[in-house]
Amino acid sequence: MNKDTSITLQYSVEKEDYIKLFSHSPVIRKLKWFVTFATLFTGVLIYVTMQLTDVLYYGNKIRIFNEKLIIFSLIVFIIFCIYTFRKSRRKILNQANENYKDIYEGRSFTIEYDIEAAEFLVGNRRKRVPVDSQLEIFKTKKSYFFYWRKSLEGKIFLVPAYGSNEYMNKLDKIFEYIYKEGKVKTRELDK
Template sequence: MSNDSSITLQFSVEREDYIKLFSHSPVIRKLKWFVTFANLVTGILVYVAMQFVEVIFLGNEFKIFNGELMTYSLILFIIFCIYTYRKLRTKTLNRANENFNDIYEGRSYTIEYNIEAAEFLIGNRRRRVPVDSQMEIVKTKRYYFFYWGKSMGRNIFPIPIYGSNDYMNKIDKIMEYIYKEGKVKTRELDE
């Protein structure tokens, strides 16, 4: 510890763990729901368009639940989902790799938790990230993932849960202070 009012941690981060941090962020999770909803709306619009073609151009009788058209629409919905999820995954991986290269690669990373101000001071520039209602913490087997706000910028960071006894004591103390604040959303991630 640097003094009584702050706790300092120094560690390195693995690329695959940072990619996991990035991929499980609240923004990406919301984006996945949005993509699913957009694909569902697209599937419904395709069904309506095929119904229109069926009735107007082919002169067939109008049926609200046309089995063939529903099957085609469902297949298209699945294809849209597979395509958009792959695109989203590729873009997420590319962005995560870029961020990792900029922030963590080949460097030891320093995070300080200021007890009095209830905030993290991150990196050499000591960027301030407050522990408040905008923060979400996700616990995995190897890391605590911290997300602050709605952006995907540098206000997301991991803290490893493994290390020396001194390091583990510091993490326990930090998490104790954070939980005492009671403002942070937390969840566990099964890997």
Template structure:
């Protein structure tokens, strides 16, 4: 490829950076919300089971909203959410570490951006990732997290936003081209 249409970057990926990239990915975030929804559904089932036990086994007056059971259920919901999210965080960190060791550990990561076809060629296998409306770039102070598609089969990679003059020039060239086309979502991390 000719130099006017292609920008190439080579850099190492640190483990902490990849763990952050993985934990902020749209698919992992969506799974976190599903875990909370599952806890809520479990809470509703447990609440109505306790009401059933209260009415049938203890022969109390039937009432759907019992204050003591409602308070107990809400407390149980928050405890189960905290436990589930902490467990989920540990599982996602473990998965990120495994992915890092498999793909990035001790290797130089190669990224190429073709301005003409508007796509990234990622890694040594040169997986094609188009810079279209399914691409989202999250800017942090020192990194750019790139997510393509929000499902499990999407690609994720990071670009260091620091380094020598040549690297910064290439990163700026990529970002300027991506921003000029206007279809890519670019946001700043909170």
């Protein structure tokens, strides 16, 4: 690619930044919502099951607000919530660590912004990430997180928000071109 039509950034990625990038990705956010709703549904299911057990096994009358069942179901629900959220957080962290080792650890990462095509070429495989309405950029104190598409086929990468003067000039130029396209806005992640 012609140096006049592209801007190349090369940098290393810190593990904590990648874990934060991965944890805030659209797919993981959807997964967290799914786990939350599944847990709430399971809580209601536990209460209904206990209510049916009380009626069928003990022959008691149906009471919607059975205090003992509510307390017992709430305790089981809280234990289930703690277990589920810890397990899902652990799985997310394990996957983030594994991805970091495969993609970033001990390597220099390169992105190239093609000015004419208005797209990023990411990593050694030069995966194309167009600057369009499907691209979301989040700014943290230390990095910019780029998320393209909200599906499993989406691409994520990060760019440090600090560096040498040459690096910062290149980064400013990239954002100048991105904002010129007018399809992408940057949002703050840390408030």
